[in-house]
Amino acid sequence: MYPAAFEVTKARTLEEALAKLADLGDDGRVLAGGQSLIPMMKLRVAAPTHLVDINEIPDLDGIKQVNGHLSVGALARHADVVRADVANHTVAAAAPWVADPVVRNRGTLCGSVAH
Ligand SMILES: Cc1cc2nc3c(=O)[nH]c(=O)nc-3n(C[C@H](O)[C@H](O)[C@H](O)COP(=O)(O)OP(=O)(O)OC[C@H]3O[C@@H](n4cnc5c(N)ncnc54)[C@H](O)[C@@H]3O)c2cc1C
Structure with a gap:
């Protein structure tokens, strides 16, 4: 399809x-x-008429502590979360269990939350 x-x-x-x-x-x-979005579109479960690709926007991949909170950029991949020193321990411990390395290298934590 x-x-x-x-x-x-x-x-x-x-x-x-x-x-x-x-x-x-x-x-x-x-x-x-x-x-998540592309497989859904291929199955026509989702049919947006316009995509705004954010992958070329610089500096959206940060993971940092800000005023005692964890700030995760919209392009922080699951693999970045696994590697990040500052990542909240629960989040970092969960990240390696998401899918497989190929998906973790592309998929984002924020995309998961939005999805
Ligand atoms: C084979 C396979 C196995 C998987 N296994 C797991 C698993 O075990 N556990 C798990 O948790 N997930 C799993 N996933 C999903 C994976 O974690 C996805 O990466 C994740 O769900 C979506 O992240 P994404 O960056 O790919 O988002 P996209 O697919 O690009 O977007 C998903 C949705 O979120 C919206 N969105 C994305 N970013 C933003 C943003 N910054 N602001 C507003 N809206 C936004 C998009 O518009 C879309 O509606 C799997 C996926 C595949 C293909």
Whole structure:
């Protein structure tokens, strides 16, 4: 099966991504690792008409402690969480159990939460 027709915007900055998503409203979806969204689109369980690809936006892959909270960037992959020194122990301990190395190298923690 193939997905329904859709368009893609490759955002280069966070501002560009947010503006495009605001413009698109319910028609737009973020494309992060694509590990859940693409299979759903192929099965036509999801059929967004426009994807905003955030993978080229710099500095979205950080995992850091900020004022006692764990801050996880939208492009922090499951594999990054496994490796991160500062990751909350529970999150870091769970990450290696997600799927397999190929999926962990693409899939993001934020994508999992959003999904
Ligand atoms: C073979 C296979 C096995 C898997 N096994 C497991 C498993 O054992 N455990 C597990 O937890 N998961 C598993 N997954 C899912 C995997 O963890 C995905 O990576 C994850 O669910 C989604 O992350 P993603 O970055 O790929 O998101 P995408 O597929 O890109 O996006 C998923 C959804 O979230 C939205 N989204 C993504 N990022 C954002 C954002 N920053 N802001 C707003 N919305 C956003 C997208 O628009 C979409 O609706 C598996 C996937 C596969 C293909």
